[in-house]
Amino acid sequence: MAHSQFDIFLKEATYPDQASGTSLDGDRLYGLYTSWCVINQQPPGTESSFWSAMKHRISPRRNGLRMKGPAAADYILTSYPGLV
Template identity: 70%
Template sequence: MAHSQFDTFLHEATTCDRDSDFALARDPLYGLYTSWCFINQRAPRAETTFWAAMARRLDPDHNGLRMKGPAATDYILTSYPGLV
């Protein structure tokens, strides 16, 4: 079975911490997705399409996800340029 762009994104750019009450909020999760798309030279899907896909895979508001990998670095440095 082929994995969708969204499955690949979740696998490469997030990790699940089920023991934590932490949830990656909606804005950072979509921002992480757009960073992942940029790094992988893929066109990001519309935000409504992204959220429809996420709703089939996880609870967007209680997801236990954390950022990881190059997309996390890109997202953080792009969102908070004063850190550099």
């Protein structure tokens, strides 16, 4: 079975952490997705297509997801340029 770009993104750039009680909010999750696309030289889907796909994969409120991997580092460094 072929996995969509969104499935691969979730596998490579996020991990579930229900115990922490925190979740990636919408802006951070989409920003992480765009960083993942840049790193993997993939054209990002539109924001509306991203959210349409996510509603079938994660809970819209408390998704319990945390960032991981190179996309997380790229997102953080891009979002907070003073860290460099």
